[in-house]
Amino acid sequence: MPRPKSKSKKSNQKKFKAPYVFREESQLVLGGNEESPRLHFPSSDNFVADAGPGCHIAHPESSDWILGWEAVHADDFDADEVSNIPDIAIDPESGTLTVCNLHHYSLVAYITVYEMRLRDVHGLILKQGSTTNDKGETNQVTTLIVLCPPETFAHLCVILPLEETEISSYQIDLEQLRLESDVQPWNQHPDPSDVYHDLFLAFPLRTDSTNPSFLCTQGIHGHLTHFFSGNLHAIDFRCPAGTPLLAVADAVVVQVQDHHNCTGIAVTNLFHWNSILLQVKNTAPDKPLFVEYVHIQSALVSVGDQVQTGQVIGTSGSVGFSPEPHLHFAAYRSDHPTAPTVQVSFAGKQGPYIPRAHAWYNDDGLVVPEAAS
Numbered sequence: 603m604p605r606p607k608s609k610s611k612k613s614n615q616k617k618f619k620a621p622y623v624f625r626e627e628s629q630l631v632l633g634g635n636e637e638s639p640r641l642h643f644p645s646s647d648n649f650v651a652d653a654g655p656g657c658h659i660a661h662p663e664s665s666d667w668i669l670g671w672e673a674v675h676a677d678d679f680d681a682d683e684v685s686n687i688p689d690i691a692i693d694p695e696s697g698t699l700t701v702c703n704l705h706h707y708s709l710v711a712y713i714t715v716y717e718m719r720l721r722d723v724h725g726l727i728l729k730q731g732s733t734t735n736d737k738g739e740t741n742q743v744t745t746l747i748v749l750c751p752p753e754t755f756a757h758l759c760v761i762l763p764l765e766e767t768e769i770s771s772y773q774i775d776l777e778q779l780r781l782e783s784d785v786q787p788w789n790q791h792p793d794p795s796d797v798y799h800d801l802f803l804a805f806p807l808r809t810d811s812t813n814p815s816f817l818c819t820q821g822i823h824g825h826l827t828h829f830f831s832g833n834l835h836a837i838d839f840r841c842p843a844g845t846p847l848l849a850v851a852d853a854v855v856v857q858v859q860d861h862h863n864c865t866g867i868a869v870t871n872l873f874h875w876n877s878i879l880l881q882v883k884n885t886a887p888d889k890p891l892f893v894e895y896v897h898i899q900s901a902l903v904s905v906g907d908q909v910q911t912g913q914v915i916g917t918s919g920s921v922g923f924s925p926e927p928h929l930h931f932a933a934y935r936s937d938h939p940t941a942p943t944v945q946v947s948f949a950g951k952q953g954p955y956i957p958r959a960h961a962w963y964n965d966d967g968l969v970v971p972e973a974a975s
Contacts, residue, residue: 644749644829648959653819653840654826654925656731656867660748660756664825667722669698669757676704676753689785692761697774701748701756701785708788710830711748713758714869716780720744721760728759731925733866736874745867747826749788782869791834791942794823798933800889801882802949803850804911805965806931807841807918815964816841818957819928822945827923835943836932837957843927845918847895849909850948853880856892856937860901865920875922878903878915879937891944892937896930897921 646664660668676684684704690713691700699720703709720728734740750756763774807816820826820838828836857879864871876898882891899919909915920927934941947954950967962969 644823644825646825648821648823648828649825650817650819650840650959653838653928654867656729656743657745657747657826657925658728659825660746660750660758661825662749662751667724667726667728667759669723669759671751672755672757674704674753674755676706679704690781690783692774692776692779692781694774694776697761697763699746699758699761701750701758703750703752703754703756705787706752708752709748709750709785710788711746711750711756711783711785712869712872713746713748714782714867715744715746715761716741716782717743718764718779719762720746720758721762723759727762731867733868733871734864735868735870736862736864738863740866741868743866743868745869749829784869784872788829789831790829791831793942794834796835796935796942797945798889798891798935800885801851801891802947802954803893803933804848805948805963806848806850806895807839807929807964808846808848808914809964813842813845815962815969817962818959821958822956824959831942832940833932833943835945836930839929839931839957839963841918841927841929843899843917843919845929846914847878847898847916847918847929849880849911849913849915850882850893851880851911852883853893853909854883855879855903855905855907855909855915856881858901858903858905860898860916860921862921864922865924867923867925869923871923876901876919880909880915881937883908890935891946892934892941893946894930894932894934896932897924897928 687702689702691702701711722728728744730742730744732740733743746758748756761774764778816839819840820828822835828834860876862874862876864874875896877894877896878898878901879892879894885891897919899917901916903915918929932943933946935944947956952967955967957963
């Protein structure tokens, strides 16, 4: 799951009757113009859907649950109208929740609605998940992850009142609504084909008779969260909290953070996580490599420690924006907070490999289904 490199701006939110006419579904088209850059949308086949309970993804090429996409043109609005159109709009009469993008670039919106139910285009209630903050307070929530193209309104779903009501008298009480969101420009990777060729890494999780292998739940360019510059080449492994984490190479510990306790799918968890960052040793001076273990439960090392390949450095957890216990593993050419990821390979008995979602792995590499079960 995502490990943002820096806290992004909070979205502009207003609760109002949105100033647009919702078109019939047959008329819904994506916005943008001839000068808009070509969009490379995340891959839905490199993510295990049940690894994100309570999260619902809306990308233009894979979003059968949303009400629809509406093309808009910024030139059709005067300056005052544009300034009054928020990133997130809620119609109090219909309960329609919309992401509004009048820019000439794509936006990514994370939206969490607490306790209230959300109804999709098919009339079904979107599945909820849970979230727990650092104080130990737990809530039922629904989180929407939206990649909204340029000059497009993404009409997502209907927020239902806390109490049942007749459709004819439907009106959401906005004072009851607790909503968190973060909206930012889509920070795409500057070089998605960047590969670190100089070494292959050891497996980052210790196996035993109880857990002889681990399922990769999200791979490179994964559908849920691996479509940012700082996450594109990351790999997620489902693993029980407390699984020993192993150094993937001889390295020095650069950063350690393990004081947070929050977990689940609330937007605020995007900015609170636990992690260990290592700088791999024995690399060329002009080819540094850093590897990061995210969502950890605890660290067994400190900054400055020298670690050897296979050494236990901590235990896995589910801290931060984390729908389930898992390890988020990523590599970088720099320890700068905004560094883009680089693709790395793991060493296996049959040769180097790159984990993909839906497959099981251990320190030997890919595991056949019979051995994984």
